[in-house]
Structures are given as C-alpha cells and as structure tokens.
Amino acid sequence: MNETLKNIRNRRSTRAFLPEQVNGADLTEIIDAGLYAPSATNKQPWHFTIIQRKDIIDRLSEAFKEIAMKSDNEYIRRFSDNEKFHVFYNAPTVVLVSGDESNDNASVDCGVAVENMLIAAESLEIGGCWVGLISYLLNSEEGKKFVKELEIPEGFKQIHSFCLGYKKIEITNAPARKENNVNYIK
Ligand SMILES: Cc1cc2nc3c(=O)[nH]c(=O)nc-3n(C[C@H](O)[C@H](O)[C@H](O)COP(=O)(O)O)c2cc1C
Incomplete structure (x- = not known):
C-alpha cells in the first residue's frame, strides 16, 4: 500500500x-491541502x-x-x-469551514476540503475529528455573536468543522464498515 492509501486507511476520528x-508549519500544510481540494466549477466556496x-x-x-x-x-x-463532554474534545486547534450561501454545492465542496485536511493531518501524525455538532450553535440565533467575534464573512454560513491536535491515544481499529454497498459492473 502506498503512503496516500495508508493515510486514507489509517485516518481515524481522534x-x-x-x-x-x-x-505551525504543519498546520499551514493541512490548510493548504484544504485549499487544493476540488470544487464544482472551481468556485472554492469556502x-x-x-x-x-x-x-x-x-x-x-x-x-x-446550552x-x-x-x-x-x-x-x-x-x-x-454530560458535564465532561467537550464538543471539540479539548483539542488545541479548531477549524470552522463556512460555505458561500449563494453556492448550491458549498456543502459538498466544503466537505471535500475537510476530508483533504483530515488526511493531510494524518500524514503528519496529527489527529483530527470532524465535528458537525457545532453547526447547531453557529447557525442559531445564539451563535450570531460568535459568527461576529470570529469574523466569518457576510454571506457565509457554518457548514463543517474539525478539531486538530496530537493524539493522546492511537486508534488502530476502524469502526466496522458496512458490507454490500459496493457493486462492480464488468
Ligand atoms: C459530516 C460529519 C459530521 C460529523 N460530526 C461529528 C461530531 O459532531 N462529533 C464527533 O465526535 N464525530 C463526528 N463525526 C465523525 C464520525 O462520527 C466518524 O467519522 C465515524 O464514526 C467513522 O469513524 P472514523 O472517522 O474513525 O472512520 C462526523 C463525521 C462527518 C462526516
């Protein structure tokens, strides 16, 4: 298995x-991996x-x-x-991915960028976890003050997020993958 395939296979939600x-240099590489993701008609709506x-x-x-x-x-x-629950698992870095509200493909394009960044993180031995839950806050009335404080541009809405940090434990076994959802027609 080559390095790319290994990183895809080994990436786990940390x-x-x-x-x-x-x-910092690794973080820049991870963000660049997101910026180089494909997007519909190359709109890069993130x-x-x-x-x-x-x-x-x-x-x-x-x-x-709350x-x-x-x-x-x-x-x-x-x-x-759950008192102990932290939506970002106490990770030291969080990346919010906001999408252009006028772009119908923003959710897919932003998701593709997130996965690029999570695989890049894995390749640098940095753990990550996709966190969809935070959208409940950031797209709510209560979340507006954070949107302002975090300088999310006008016309963009919260779509995906993920957290990053060095892994406390290495997860070696992937959650079971469904069977029978692949069909080759030859
Ligand atoms: C759109 C999306 C939203 C997710 N949101 C959360 C989340 O809010 N919190 C969390 O702990 N994991 C979240 N996950 C991670 C999934 O639970 C995880 O990818 C899945 O259980 C498979 O495990 P793996 O990533 O280790 O392969 C999310 C994943 C995706 C793709």
Whole structure:
C-alpha cells in the first residue's frame, strides 16, 4: 500500500488530544491541502477560520451545550447532560469551514476540503475529528455573536468543522464498515 492509501486507511476520528499546540508549519500544510481540494466549477466556496485560543474553543463548547439542552432532538439534548463532554474534545486547534450561501454545492465542496485536511493531518501524525455538532450553535440565533467575534464573512454560513491536535491515544481499529454497498459492473 502506498503512503496516500495508508493515510486514507489509517485516518481515524481522534477524540482525545495532548495539550501541545499543533506545529505551525504543519498546520499551514493541512490548510493548504484544504485549499487544493476540488470544487464544482472551481468556485472554492469556502472560508476557513482557524481558532487556537482555548478560551474561545471552550466558550463555543459551553454555548453548544446550552443550546443542546433546549433542543427537540433527543440525540442533541444528550450532549448537554454530560458535564465532561467537550464538543471539540479539548483539542488545541479548531477549524470552522463556512460555505458561500449563494453556492448550491458549498456543502459538498466544503466537505471535500475537510476530508483533504483530515488526511493531510494524518500524514503528519496529527489527529483530527470532524465535528458537525457545532453547526447547531453557529447557525442559531445564539451563535450570531460568535459568527461576529470570529469574523466569518457576510454571506457565509457554518457548514463543517474539525478539531486538530496530537493524539493522546492511537486508534488502530476502524469502526466496522458496512458490507454490500459496493457493486462492480464488468
Ligand atoms: C459530516 C460529519 C459530521 C460529523 N460530526 C461529528 C461530531 O459532531 N462529533 C464527533 O465526535 N464525530 C463526528 N463525526 C465523525 C464520525 O462520527 C466518524 O467519522 C465515524 O464514526 C467513522 O469513524 P472514523 O472517522 O474513525 O472512520 C462526523 C463525521 C462527518 C462526516
């Protein structure tokens, strides 16, 4: 298996991080991997906000838990009951990926960019976890103050996010993959 295939295969959602900050040069490489993702008609309808301030990351998590408490969705509500739960697993770096609201492909294009960045992180021995949950906060009324504080440009909405950091533990076994969802027609 070549290095690219190994990194794709070995990437796992990391949910326990060491406190050390991600190396700046490596972070630049990871973000570049996102910028070089394909996008429909090359519109690149994304904006990345990289947060490395623990106080902001913690406030985002707390605010998420507060709105989760009020959610009609039982799955979301569950997160607010857990005192230890941190939506970004106490990772030292968080990347918010916002998408151009006027672009119908923004969700797909931003998702492709996220996966590029997560694979790039794996190749640099940096762990990451895709975090969709934070959209419940950032796309809500309560989230507007964060959107302003984090300088997310006008006309962009929160689509995906992920956290990054050095892995506290190496996860070697992947969650089971579904079978029978591949069909070759020859
Ligand atoms: C769109 C999307 C949203 C996700 N949101 C979350 C999330 O909010 N929190 C979390 O812990 N994992 C989240 N994940 C990670 C998945 O749970 C994970 O990818 C899946 O269980 C497979 O595990 P693996 O990444 O180790 O292969 C998300 C993944 C995707 C693609």
